[in-house]
Amino acid sequence: MSNHLDPLSNPLNIETIQEIDNLDLPTMQKHHLRILAHCLQILKSINLDNSLEYQNKNPLREWCDNQSKKFDDKKFSDLFYEQLESTSKKLNTFSKKIGKSIEDLEIDDLVLLVEQR
Numbered sequence: 001m002s003n004h005l006d007p008l009s010n011p012l013n014i015e016t017i018q019e020i021d022n023l024d025l026p027t028m029q030k031h032h033l034r035i036l037a038h039c040l041q042i043l044k045s046i047n048l049d050n051s052l053e054y055q056n057k058n059p060l061r062e063w064c065d066n067q068s069k070k071f072d073d074k075k076f077s078d079l080f081y082e083q084l085e086s087t088s089k090k091l092n093t094f095s096k097k098i099g100k101s102i103e104d105l106e107i108d109d110l111v112l113l114v115e116q117r
Contacts (some may be wrong), residue, residue, distance in 0.1 A: 012038055012041060023111065033114045035108060041066055041086065043087075064078075064084065067080065088102075090113075094109075
């Protein structure tokens, strides 16, 4: 059985997924939007947890390493980190461009980003 709606395994809630699915966007843009929204929620959760749980200088790296322990796969951690770091840079650049912090980005903002491509 798939765990795609398990809130512990998916930072996106069903309402967000349905909101994206209901948008008048091509399928590829919806897919890109879901990926960005998923990454954004991960980045927000890391920022919230950063005060206690991730005490090293790179909380994103530590978070990815902790996730990869579930699979005992260091390559997964490295690839996941590269992807999240790249997305983090993209979202940070975009958020500054529209005058927001990354923590304040919402789906409507991500739609703007996806439509710019």
